[in-house]
Structure formats: C-alpha cells, structure tokens
Amino acid sequence: MTGVPPLDEIIETFEVLDDWENRFEYLIDLGKTVPILPLSERTEDARVHGCQAQVWLRLGLDDQNDHRIWIRAASDAHIVQGLIAIVMAIYAGRTTNEARTVDAEAIFRKLDLEAHLSGTRRNGLAAMIARVRNLAAHQTAVGGDA
Amino acid sequence: MTGVPPLDEIIETFEVLDDWENRFEYLIDLGKTVPILPLSERTEDARVHGCQAQVWLRLGLDDQNDHRIWIRAASDAHIVQGLIAIVMAIYAGRTTNEARTVDAEAIFRKLDLEAHLSGTRRNGLAAMIARVRNLAAHQTAVGGDA
Amino acid sequence: MPSTPTALDIASIRGQFPALDQQVHGKPLVYLDNAATTQKPQCVIDAVVNFYTSSNANVHRGLHELSARATKAYEAARAQIASFVNADAAAEIIFTSGVTDSLNLLASTLGASTLAEGDRVLLTHMEHHSNIVPWQMACERVGAHIDVIPVTDIGELDLQAAADLVGPQTKVVSCVWVSNALGTVNDIAAVCRLAANAGAISIVDAAQAGAHVPIDVQEIGCDFLALSGHKMYGPTGIGALFGKRERLEALPPYKGGGEMIQSVSFAGTTYAAPPARFEAGTPNIAGAIGMAEAARFLASLDRDAIHAHEAALNQIATESILQIEGVQLFGRSANKVPILTFNIDGIHPYDLAPVLDHYGVAIRTGHHCTQPLMDRLGISAAARASFTIYNTREEVDVFIHALTRARQLLLG
Amino acid sequence: MPSTPTALDIASIRGQFPALDQQVHGKPLVYLDNAATTQKPQCVIDAVVNFYTSSNANVHRGLHELSARATKAYEAARAQIASFVNADAAAEIIFTSGVTDSLNLLASTLGASTLAEGDRVLLTHMEHHSNIVPWQMACERVGAHIDVIPVTDIGELDLQAAADLVGPQTKVVSCVWVSNALGTVNDIAAVCRLAANAGAISIVDAAQAGAHVPIDVQEIGCDFLALSGHKMYGPTGIGALFGKRERLEALPPYKGGGEMIQSVSFAGTTYAAPPARFEAGTPNIAGAIGMAEAARFLASLDRDAIHAHEAALNQIATESILQIEGVQLFGRSANKVPILTFNIDGIHPYDLAPVLDHYGVAIRTGHHCTQPLMDRLGISAAARASFTIYNTREEVDVFIHALTRARQLLLG
Numbered sequence A, B: 001m002t003g004v005p006p007l008d009e010i011i012e013t014f015e016v017l018d019d020w021e022n023r024f025e026y027l028i029d030l031g032k033t034v035p036i037l038p039l040s041e042r043t044e045d046a047r048v049h050g051c052q053a054q055v056w057l058r059l060g061l062d063d064q065n066d067h068r069i070w071i072r073a074a075s076d077a078h079i080v081q082g083l084i085a086i087v088m089a090i091y092a093g094r095t096t097n098e099a100r101t102v103d104a105e106a107i108f109r110k111l112d113l114e115a116h117l118s119g120t121r122r123n124g125l126a127a128m129i130a131r132v133r134n135l136a137a138h139q140t141a142v143g144g145d146a
Numbered sequence C, D: 001m002p003s004t005p006t007a008l009d010i011a012s013i014r015g016q017f018p019a020l021d022q023q024v025h026g027k028p029l030v031y032l033d034n035a036a037t038t039q040k041p042q043c044v045i046d047a048v049v050n051f052y053t054s055s056n057a058n059v060h061r062g063l064h065e066l067s068a069r070a071t072k073a074y075e076a077a078r079a080q081i082a083s084f085v086n087a088d089a090a091a092e093i094i095f096t097s098g099v100t101d102s103l104n105l106l107a108s109t110l111g112a113s114t115l116a117e118g119d120r121v122l123l124t125h126m127e128h129h130s131n132i133v134p135w136q137m138a139c140e141r142v143g144a145h146i147d148v149i150p151v152t153d154i155g156e157l158d159l160q161a162a163a164d165l166v167g168p169q170t171k172v173v174s175c176v177w178v179s180n181a182l183g184t185v186n187d188i189a190a191v192c193r194l195a196a197n198a199g200a201i202s203i204v205d206a207a208q209a210g211a212h213v214p215i216d217v218q219e220i221g222c223d224f225l226a227l228s229g230h231k232m233y234g235p236t237g238i239g240a241l242f243g244k245r246e247r248l249e250a251l252p253p254y255k256g257g258g259e260m261i262q263s264v265s266f267a268g269t270t271y272a273a274p275p276a277r278f279e280a281g282t283p284n285i286a287g288a289i290g291m292a293e294a295a296r297f298l299a300s301l302d303r304d305a306i307h308a309h310e311a312a313l314n315q316i317a318t319e320s321i322l323q324i325e326g327v328q329l330f331g332r333s334a335n336k337v338p339i340l341t342f343n344i345d346g347i348h349p350y351d352l353a354p355v356l357d358h359y360g361v362a363i364r365t366g367h368h369c370t371q372p373l374m375d376r377l378g379i380s381a382a383a384r385a386s387f388t389i390y391n392t393r394e395e396v397d398v399f400i401h402a403l404t405r406a407r408q409l410l411l412g
C-alpha cells in the first residue's frame, strides 16, 4: 500500500478518465489506498454522523511535524472510502493555515462529486470537511478525535 | 313595522333591482323589517360566534302553531341584519319538515349573497343556518335558544 | 373489487407528469423513488398556479371577492379530501403540513388529554420514525409506555401477538397502513378492530396508502387517519388528518394562534370548534388546493386498473431482481405495493445509488426512517426502488439492467 | 438611511404580480389586504413551478440527481433567508410553516426547557393572537405568568412602563416588530436590549416586517425572529425562524419524526443538531424555494425607494381618510408602515367591506387577530386598508372615493 496519491495526481487522473464508469472505478481504487483504520479505533467518539454509510474519522495535529494535520479514517462503503481518500489528499499533511485557505467544495465540484456534498451537515462528506475545518480554525491539537 | 316580507317578494325584488347599490340598499332596508330583539334577550347563550358582527339568534318551535319554527334575531351590522331578514323569510313559520327540504345556500347564491356564506362554520350566516337546521333535524322544541 | 380491471393507459397518465420527461446524466429519467415523494401531474401544478395568479388572498375573515374565492376554494379542498377518504363531513378533515405534523398533533394532544401514567401506546415494529418519536416524547412526558407489534420474517404484522399486547391500559393504537420500507399492506381494519375492542383510539399512518390504496375510513373503522400531499401527487408542505367528529371534539388545541380561537384576552382564551381549533395561523392555502386536485386526479383514475398495473410491476420486478446473484429482498408479503427494498451481498447500498443514478435510475438508500425495522431485519441500511402508477415495465427492465451492471462494477 | 432614495418604478414592479391584473365586480382590483397576505410576483410562482417540473424529489437522504438538486435548492433557500436577515450561518434558519408555527415551536420548547413556575413572559398589548395564545398555553403548563407592555393612545409601545415590567423572573420577551393592526414600527432593538439586560430571551414577530422593513438580526440583537413567506410575496405554508446558534442548540426538539433524529430505537432516541432537529418530516420544499425567491426579489429592490414610496402612500392615505367625516383612525405613530385601521361613526366595519368590494377595493375587517388590542382601543372590530410596494397613489384615490360612497350609502 503506497498510501493516498497527491491531490494533483488525483485531479489529473479524473480529467483523463472521460467516462463515468472509469472515474467511478478510480474513486473506488482510491479508497483502497487509504491506510487501514484498525477496528479498535473505530469507536463511537470517532463516528461521523449524518452519513448513510458508517464513517470513522480521527484527526489531529502532528506534534513532531510542524503541527501538520493528520487524518485516519474509514468507511464501510466503497464510495465514501474513496471520498475519504480525497479528503486526506486535500488536507492531510497540511498546516492549519494552509487548510484554512483550501476550498474543498470547489475540488469536489471539479471532480464532479458534488452530489455527495449536498445537504450540508447531514452528509458524511460535508461533516468530514467540517471537522477538519473546525480543527484548523481552532488551531489546537487534540489527541485522537478532535 | 310590517315584518319581514315573504321570500318570494324578496327574490323578485332582488331580480328587479339591476344594480348592486340598489340591491344593497334593499338588503339594508330588509334588515329594518326584522322585529326588534330586546336588549334583555341579547344574552351570551343567544350569541352566534364566528361572525365579525355581533349576532344574537333565538329560535324554537311554536307549541301553539303546529310546531312551526320561530326566529328572533339581531345584529349590530346592517348587512347581517339584512341577512337575518332573509334567513327569517326562508325559515320562520315553516314546519321542521319543510325546513329540512329548503336549500338556503341556493337561495343566497341566487341573491348573489354567496360571499357571506363562505368559510362555513366560521361565518355568522352559515352558523345561523346551521342552528336552524339543527333544530329542524332534531325536531325537539327547546324553549328559548335551541 | 370488480373482476375485470380495464387496462390503464400508462402513457397518457405518464404524459401528465412533466418532471418525468427529462434526462439525467444523458439517460431518460427512471424515477423509482416514489415512496419518498411522488411527482406532480400538470393539473396539480396548474391548480397551485391558478390560485396564486387569480384568487390569492387570506381565508376566512375577508369580506372581499378574492378572500371569498380563496375561502371557497380552501373549504372545497377540505370537502374533496373528506370525500377522498369517505369521511362523514368536511369538518372531520384538518389540514396539517404532513403526516409527521398530524402524528405530532395527535401524540401531543392525546398526551395532554388521554394518556396518563402507566398507560400504553401500541405501535408496530415497522413504523416510520414519524409514528415512533412523537409517541416516545408524549409517553416520556406522562410516564406512559410503548408496546410493539412484532413483524414476521416475510414482513407482515404478527396480529396474533398483537392481540396479546392489547390490554386495559392500551389507550392508543397507531399503525402504518402501507409500510414504506417493506411495501406490506397491513390488514388495517383488523388493527382498528383490535383497538376498538380494547376501547383504545386507533390511528392510521396512511402516508404510503394515499397513492396506492383506495381509502374508506368508515370501512376501516379508524378514529384518525393521516395523509401527506406530496406522497399522493400533491404539493409539499400539506397534509390532511381525518378525525372522527367526536374524537376531534374531545381533543384540546395543539398550536395556538389566529383562527383557532373563539376569543382571546390576557385574562383567558376560549377555543373554536374543530376543524378551526386545529388550524392555527394562515394555512397552506395553495397546498390544500393542490392536494385536493391530486385527490381529484386519483379519484378520476380507474383504481382497479391501477391496482392491477402496480401488482404486475411488483411481480415482474420481484421476479427479475431475485435472478440477480446475492440479492436479499426484504418484505415478501403477498399483499404489498410495488416497493422493493433490498441489498446485494458485498455491496453497501450507498455505493449502489450513484451507479444507478448514472443509468438514469433514481432509487433511495438508507434506513428509510425505519431504524427499528432495520434492526429487526439485521441491517443498517438498504436500497429501495419504489414504483407507482406512472412507472412502466420498460423501466423495470432498465432498473434491473442497471442493477446488474452496478453489481459487476462494485464487486469488481 | 441614504438621503436621496431613487424613485421606484411602481408600474414595473406591479407588472410582475399577475393577480393584480384583474377586475372584480367589473372594476380594476385595488388590493389593500396586504397585511393579511401579499400577492406573489411571477418569479416566485415560476420558482415553485420549476421545482415541480424539473427537480422535484425528497431532500437530504437521496443519492440520485433529482434528490441532489432538490437538496441543493432547499439548502440554498436556507442560505438565502439567512442572508435576508443577516444571520451568521444558514444553520441558524429553521423552516417552519409560518410565524404561528414558529412561535408555537418556541413557546413549546422554551416552555419545556426554560420556563418554570413563577417565571414571567413579557408580551405587549398589540400582539397578534399567534404571539399570545402559545404563551398562554405554555405558561399554563408550567405555572408561569404573562406581563403585558402597555400601548399608548397613538398606538406605540410604552417602553418606559416596559422597563418596570422586566424583572429577574422575566425569562422571555416576545414582541411584534410591525403591528398588523396599527402599522406601528416598534423600536425592536430597544425591546431586545431590555430583554438582554434582564438575561431574558428575546423573540421578534417579524410577520409584517418581512415585506416592509430591512431585517438585520445582528443589529436588532434578537435571539429569535419569525417570518411568514406569504406575507412577504412568498408562498403559503412556509415560514422561517431565525435562532442564534447557541440558543437553538440549547432547545429540546419540538416535533418528532424523520430527519430530526440521530438514531431511533424503541429503547431510546437521540436527536440531530439544529437546524435538522427542528425540521421533522418532509419539509415544504417547494415553499422554501419560493420563499427564498421572494427574499431575493425583495433584496433586489431599492429598499430606500420602497420606504419612501410606502411613506408617501401612508401620508396621502392618512391625510385623505381624515377628511372623511366621522373617521376614527387607530395607530397614529410617526413611525409606521402604510396600514390604516379605522372605523366610521355609525357604521359597522362588516358593512363597509362588501361595499368597497363592489368598487374593486379589497380591505379586511374584524379584530385582525388582536382582540386584546381591540379591547384596549375600546372597539370590537375595525376596517383595515393595508398598502404595500405595488400599490399606487391612484389606488389611494379609488379607496378614498369608495369609502366616501360607502358612507353615503350606509348612513343615508
């Protein structure tokens, strides 16, 4: 497992793939690049509610590494797992300053995955982005789930 | 005061009067033919609710006279007083059997006074008709307010 | 039911629904999310537009022409719904904003007037959250309890068990007529009899029944019955609650405001008679008129032919879907409307919907606001394809084809 | 407010309202019943029609294209209303079915969470029944009491007296911004400050403000503010309730049902965060979209020019009506919208409306759902002519002429 590819590569690949089935398969493949979240970490406090699929999201700031954002997450649905990969490509390893300036919605719109964003706050993807933003906004690293 | 004219005469007069102002004035004049309801009889139990104007309505069956319907009523609004006159022309002095077969709404429609009927049950005219009908349906004479 | 239903002219029915005539992702729309909400025929849209363009006014207290017209149209809508459910009188119909609002009205007012500590409310394991949560809230307030009629493996009510659950403390029996998750058409008359025999009030959630089943409250023998406009080809934001006259008269008011009062003073307020008592504030006038038009539309159709058409859709869709490997179909009652709720082994329903969407096929996934039923079925979510009068056999084929393709794509 | 409002092009605004272009009893309609409900511009009607003809689906849990579109449109409507009232976030807007529903939501949930025995709720003597009855019901449940800010002879709030009525037990202050019966525009920011200083929750009934006054909840400093779509050129059956985020988060749920839950089981149910927590069931999706379009329409107008136009209508109508013998005009504040509530000596208002109707003039008569105010004014009913942006000076003339004629007819 080489980990989630960089965001640029993901965007480029989406652009190259001209038919939705291929993009769809790529999204599912992306999901497989997300490092596995051990079952022991899939606890209630890490649950992201509002998604039909189950989603666990743990995130924080890395003490060792410039206080950059780290994300570990998982879902039981392929597509959501793919979306998680993209969220990680967008945010993981960034400083909170960087994270604050990123327009994640615009990226999902560009990738034609906007439908998964609709219904803000009741939707897993939107809730994930909101959690990362919340972390970035408050700047304070919280061990484990923030 | 000669009392409320017979229904036929009212309908004919409405037909002859071809402009609404004249019909309106006639309706108001009709109201003046209703025998006065003494203040002492304008009590809460005789109130008809649901009308913007105040309406008092007392009715019953006449023991002396073949159990025919008697009506005594009053309103503080001219138009409603006129409508009362028509209700009396329709129902007063009838037997309950006769009353049950009268289509009062059709008469008001014919007289182009339908607007006063709308909003059944929240409206004074409709409530008056409903009270008379109720009396007719139950056949039992109740002294005073029925 | 008469024996020879005439064939329905589906194409002509379909042609009345403008939203069906569109493409999605370059494919013709196959709308199979009818249990969530139905599309609207042109006559319903026109009724709403006509109201706004020619008769718009507030109702009941106006003495001018527009207000008289609006009041007349609004009260005619009430009469139309009364006739749609075969109520005794128009005054037995309360306009609400939907089934959820109606059930909250009942739970709140019965909670304040009828339920006491130790009393019991009987629900079923297949209820929609709208027929569970309001009762939980009401019961919590007064210290009453909820009993639950079990659901059998094929998705029917266990009426045998139900009989044992009814006792002297049972004050309310509230039951879904047609399950939005299983498609099952419950023997609602039997449930209402059970309630009546125990002296309990019977309430029918007819959200899904509206579009599929002819409704006769006298035949069913229910005390209350709730409909949502948007699930029976009518507008959003409007619902109708039937209540037997004497039941309505016994209920305290729900919301306070204009129109529901007889007189207001800071010293004390008296309330109007039903239905006004339960319609505080300016009602959804255009909504009521649109819903009545939808009822008129439904009443104008040959209900037996609809039934036959929907039964055929159900049969062919069921047979076809079961040919797909790994399909688990929930709700296998012989008495059901064409609602197919299913999962495919190894595939999360969340993954299914977007794939089908690319084939133009709109289905819904999730818990369908029936989490207790999902628990009962041992699943957390499922996919649901729900058909209605305007769906065709060709659409069943497109659906099955898309599903097969999705399975290939997702199982790799 | 900038000093030189540009002239409004009333004819072009008027042209957007199809219902205004009709005759009544053979006379051009002069619609002066705007405080009861406003007419709808074509853009609002079109927004509703477009939703039904192209994007109709249920919101929030669908993963197909139509549902995504419907959800996006519904949430965009929420954002539009948030911007209309200058809320901090879209999540501070709850869609309800109108001001009456919103005030019941607040009275019910604050009654269950904030009000206790001996507490006091401060209202005013000019409240609409919708802002009285729900509080009477809530107070009765918990043993709280209502205080009433008096109204002066010219129809303004006596804020001096109000200060004395606020005490440590005052938990809620709920006040109308623009009186539907007097036209008075209250100093609502002062009322909200009074509440804040006492640690009480402030609620603004903005039913009449919606169409007439620019709304900025931050400037007012209110905790809650309620709007009805139908009174601000939007559809019937929809309203919006603004609530400060932390206030909404502190409120228990109102109605139970779909969408407002986090999880449901018969063992116990947990609730979603606002705004979902307060939107049980399928919302009035088309209504919300139409209301947002109405807000967009209003926002697109030059509000200063509207204000100037309405002030001119008010002045000319007031001056003219006072020339008619025997006219008593209620509500003489310098700070008012063009609502004229009046009686004519010797004439019952019930008699006035049908006569005016024959001149094409639609006015309302009755207690205007403000019986306590009527008592304060020593009357049981009054006539009301309420003007809005699309009314013209010529219509004022027609109204005054019809009134003069009616007086002759009724007194003569």
Ligand SMILES: Cc1ncc(COP(=O)(O)O)c(C=O)c1O
Pocket (backbone or CB within 6 Å): C258, C280, C281, C282, C283, D035, D036, D098, D099, D100, D101, D128, D130, D131, D176, D178, D179, D180, D205, D207, D208, D228, D369
């Ligand atoms: C001041 C005021 N408050 C509340 C209401 C109630 O609004 P709705 O009937 O839309 O719920 C109205 C409208 O009649 C009003 O004018």
Ligand SMILES: Cc1ncc(COP(=O)(O)O)c(C=O)c1O
Pocket (backbone or CB within 6 Å): C035, C036, C098, C099, C100, C101, C128, C130, C131, C176, C178, C179, C180, C205, C207, C208, C228, C369, D258, D280, D281, D282, D283
């Ligand atoms: C069986 C059933 N009951 C209740 C409801 C709630 O209806 P509404 O959302 O229109 O209030 C629904 C719709 O989702 C339903 O299917």
